[in-house]
Amino acid sequence: xxxxxxxxxxxxxxxxxxxxxxxxxxxxxxxxxxxxxxxxxxxxxxxxxxxxxxxxxxxxxxxxxxxxxxxxxxxxxxxxxxxxxxxxxxxxxxxxxxxxxxxxxxxxxxxxxxxxxxxxxxxxxxxxxxxxxxxxxxxxxxxxxxxxxxxxxxxxxxxxxxxxxxxxxxxxxxxxxxxxxxxxxxxxxxxxxxxxxxxxxxxxxxxxxxxxxxxxxxxxxxxxxxxxxxxxxxxxxxxxxxxxxxxxxxxxxxxxxxxxxxx
Numbered sequence: 001x002x003x004x005x006x007x008x009x010x011x012x013x014x015x016x017x018x019x020x021x022x023x024x025x026x027x028x029x030x031x032x033x034x035x036x037x038x039x040x041x042x043x044x045x046x047x048x049x050x051x052x053x054x055x056x057x058x059x060x061x062x063x064x065x066x067x068x069x070x071x072x073x074x075x076x077x078x079x080x081x082x083x084x085x086x087x088x089x090x091x092x093x094x095x096x097x098x099x100x101x102x103x104x105x106x107x108x109x110x111x112x113x114x115x116x117x118x119x120x121x122x123x124x125x126x127x128x129x130x131x132x133x134x135x136x137x138x139x140x141x142x143x144x145x146x147x148x149x150x151x152x153x154x155x156x157x158x159x160x161x162x163x164x165x166x167x168x169x170x171x172x173x174x175x176x177x178x179x180x181x182x183x184x185x186x187x188x189x190x191x192x193x194x195x196x197x198x199x200x201x202x203x204x205x206x207x208x209x210x211x212x213x214x215x216x217x218x219x220x221x222x223x224x225x226x227x228x229x230x231x232x233x234x235x236x237x238x239x240x241x242x243x244x245x246x247x248x249x250x251x252x253x254x255x256x257x258x259x260x261x262x263x
Contacts, residue, residue, distance in 0.1 A: 004066045005223075006030045006059075008049055008106055009076030011037040013175035014125065014219070017212035018073060021220045028066065032058050032106075033076065049076045049102030059109040071223050072110045073123045074103040079140050079177050081202070082184035083195055091182060092139045099143035100150070107154070111163065118162040123223060124151050126167040126231075128238050131245055132253065135262035136198040144169075152230045166228040168219060171238035172209030198261050210235055 009015035010031035114120030151167035
């Protein structure tokens with residue numbers, strides 16, 4: 001029996017690369033996003049993760065066609081940067097509405113299906129920024145940290161139903177998120193140019209980062225596991241970084257982050 005995989009944000013970046021990889025692994029793949037990337041073999045369904053009715057309709061569409069949902073990968077996300085005091089409330093809310101609440105809407109629509117099946121896996125794409133909160137990327141970091149906390153809690157809620165959930169932490173990825181980021185250097189004069197300096201450093205790290213295809217291979221490997229851990233980190237260097245972070249005091253971590261991204 002061919003397994004069904006739904007991926008949000010599969011029109012570009014990690015989402016698209018993962019959709020292509022899952023297709024090559026033999027899954028029936030559905031791309032739920034606002035834009036159709038027109039990828040051969042992948043079925044696109046228009047879906048806005050910030051719209052509850054859009055999400056429900058998209059999931060109902062998949063269930064009517066396939067009867068089951070085996071894997072959901074929540075990859076839809078945006079990035080907001082800038083100093084917190086100069087970031088508008090609606091901009092911050094948008095960050096959470098896509099990254100966190102968009103994931104929650106998808107999961108709330110899919111969990112009942114998986115619970116009745118007594119099987120299924122949900123993979124929520126987080127970030128290493130969930131563990132290492134970046135200055136001038138505060139709302140992005142917080143939205144990813146929320147994904148980790150949520151995933152660990154809900155994994156235990158779903159355990160008796162045979163449904164598994166995890167959060168996956170990529171590091172810097174060379175993808176369209178760099179160009180599409182909501183960037184603001186408002187207040188840069190007040191912060192003595194540190195906001196624009198931070199943005200340049202972040203973008204340099206991203207453009208020289210891991211490829212979406214490399215991340216996709218890791219995500220597909222996790223999806224294929226019989227039993228998933230609550231949290232995964234992608235690539236050896238970031239695994240090592242997160243491991244070391246367990247033993248460093250918060251003061252030391254923040255001092256390092258300050259020297260790298262805020263000084």
